[in-house]
Amino acid sequence: MLLLLSSSLISVTKAPTTLIRSLSYFTKTTTVMSINLQPHAFAGNPIRSKTPKSTDPFSPTSAFESLKIRLLDNTHQQQQPSSPDFKVLPFRKGRPLACSIPGEAAPTWHLGWINLADCQGFLENSGAQLREEALVYLGSRSEDDVVYWAIDVSDQNSSVPELGSKQFCFVELRTLMVATDWSDEQTMGELAIAGHARSLLEWHNLSRFCGHCGEKAVPTEAGRRKHCSNELCNKRIYPRVDPVVIMLVIDRENDRALLSRQSRFVPRMWSCLAGFIEPGESLEEAVRRETWEETGIEVGEVIYHSSQPWPVGPSSIPCQLMVGFFAYAKSFEITVDKEELEDAQWHCREDVKKALTFAEYKKAQRAAAAKVEQMCKGVGKGQSLVGDFNVESGELAPMFIPGPFAIAHHLISSWVHQDTDAPNGVEVRSGQSNNSMSNL
Numbered sequence: 001m002l003l004l005l006s007s008s009l010i011s012v013t014k015a016p017t018t019l020i021r022s023l024s025y026f027t028k029t030t031t032v033m034s035i036n037l038q039p040h041a042f043a044g045n046p047i048r049s050k051t052p053k054s055t056d057p058f059s060p061t062s063a064f065e066s067l068k069i070r071l072l073d074n075t076h077q078q079q080q081p082s083s084p085d086f087k088v089l090p091f092r093k094g095r096p097l098a099c100s101i102p103g104e105a106a107p108t109w110h111l112g113w114i115n116l117a118d119c120q121g122f123l124e125n126s127g128a129q130l131r132e133e134a135l136v137y138l139g140s141r142s143e144d145d146v147v148y149w150a151i152d153v154s155d156q157n158s159s160v161p162e163l164g165s166k167q168f169c170f171v172e173l174r175t176l177m178v179a180t181d182w183s184d185e186q187t188m189g190e191l192a193i194a195g196h197a198r199s200l201l202e203w204h205n206l207s208r209f210c211g212h213c214g215e216k217a218v219p220t221e222a223g224r225r226k227h228c229s230n231e232l233c234n235k236r237i238y239p240r241v242d243p244v245v246i247m248l249v250i251d252r253e254n255d256r257a258l259l260s261r262q263s264r265f266v267p268r269m270w271s272c273l274a275g276f277i278e279p280g281e282s283l284e285e286a287v288r289r290e291t292w293e294e295t296g297i298e299v300g301e302v303i304y305h306s307s308q309p310w311p312v313g314p315s316s317i318p319c320q321l322m323v324g325f326f327a328y329a330k331s332f333e334i335t336v337d338k339e340e341l342e343d344a345q346w347h348c349r350e351d352v353k354k355a356l357t358f359a360e361y362k363k364a365q366r367a368a369a370a371k372v373e374q375m376c377k378g379v380g381k382g383q384s385l386v387g388d389f390n391v392e393s394g395e396l397a398p399m400f401i402p403g404p405f406a407i408a409h410h411l412i413s414s415w416v417h418q419d420t421d422a423p424n425g426v427e428v429r430s431g432q433s434n435n436s437m438s439n440l
Contacts, residue, residue: 039188040306041188041191041405043192044192045192045193046189046192046193048138048196056142057083060137060224061222063137064222066084067132084140084145085144085147086116086146087147088116088148089111089113089114089149089150089151089194089197090170091197091198092152094198094202095171096194096197098110098111098168098170098176098372099167099168100369100373100376100377106181106366106370107369107372108181108369109171109373111194112168112169113148122153128156130151133219133223134152135149135150135151135223136150136151136201136204136224137221138150138193138197150197150200151201167377169375169376171372171375173194176194177312178364178365178403178405179368181365181369195309195312196311198312199309199311200224202311202319203318204219204223206240210237212228212233213228213230215228216228224239225237240318241319241320241321242318242320243283244275244277244320245277245287245323246323246325246408246411247302248324248327248411249295250326250327250329250415251332252329255349256349257352258273258291258295258334258346259347260273260341260342260343260344261342261344262342268398268399268400270355271401271406271408272324272411273295274290275293287327288327293337294336294341295334295337297332298329298331299327301327302326302327302328303325304324305410305411307323307324307407308322308406308407310322324411334346347399349416351399352401352415352416353416355399356401356412365403
């Protein structure tokens with residue numbers, strides 16, 4: 001929101017009245033903050049803040065050259081004093097390796113990083129050889145003298161028991177997402193790293209061949225790009241990003257919001273409308289089209305809120321980018337497209353606020369963390385993550401919305417807790433924002 005407002009200052013004299021009111025309000029009220037200033041899950045990757053220059057030993061190019069030398073050296077367990085340390089995160093069928101550590105209130109999970117020598121040894125024990133092109137560069141921390149890599153070991157089934165003996169386990173990224181303690185900055189950072197790694201590895205699995213000539217596509221730039229192996233073609237292939245608009249449709253006059261249900265949702269969960277952007281379509285046009293197609297509601301003004309990487313979708317869509325908006329309705333009669341939605345209804349602010357209050361997100365987080373702990377200990381079945389969210393009295397909440405790991409939660413929470421003086425419901429008081437995030 002700060003970037004949006006500051007970039008608009010250049011042409012403020014030509015801006016519409018709504019924007020001028022917004023700018024005026026923002027400059028006068030220093031205590032106001034937008035909820036989207038807090039990083040979403042899978043954003044804020046601590047090892048991707050910037051890419052070092054190619055001459056830096058931590059850059060993709062330099063690190064990859066060092067990697068090749070180390071793999072060719074039979075004494076790979078010895079590391080040159082001047083070269084950075086390499087840590088590898090294995091994935092199996094889209095699941096990162098993780099471990100669980102006991103905590104005072106609940107266990108916490110961490111990524112199962114292994115050193116390069118151990119990774120090489122695991123693969124050799126499986127009858128495979130570690131090749132440099134199988135490793136994908138994730139980023140670095142020069143202050144820790146470490147370069148981080150990811151590798152897909154889905155085909156190496158015999159390495160799984162060996163990793164399991166160290167109380168490591170391959171865990172679904174969605175489970176780790178729910179199990180994350182949202183006040184733990186380190187674990188939030190690891191979740192972002194795992195999401196980035198999964199997106200790249202799934203993209204590599206989908207992009208095995210050139211879409212232009214059909215020849216094999218080979219990794220380049222330490223796995224961050226690919227190019228066609230056919231010298232006559234030599235097309236560059238870049239990681240795939242699938243943009244999705246997600247919008248909270250608002251009825252200003254009656255102070256209510258449009259929420260929907262899909263058949264795959266757990267009982268009583270409601271969320272925002274969402275849909276993929278089509279070629280040649282602006283973000284605002286996608287918001288209006290998707291809202292109209294799914295609910296028959298006509299949308300006028302569209303206001304940007306925030307965006308979130310979403311790497312936990314199906315493997316065929318390796319990295320969705322959720323782009324969040326407030327959308328203001330011009331019509332109010334709902335006609336649900338049953339092929340897309342199970343239901344859609346207007347909900348008043350108080351009912352939505354109760355849904356935020358009733359949902360025991362912390363309880364779900366602890367249950368998921370306990371499940372990860374059980375999996376890492378080798379227990380076959382953990383606690384269910386699809387249990388009912390209950391109110392303190394033990395009664396079922398009439399409805400609840402997705403947890404704080406989803407941008408839908410932040411869109412809805414931002415609207416529910418908006419200051420009555422703020423224009424268009426896009427900003428909230430800092431105190432209210434903290435309250436709405438206090439029970440994560």
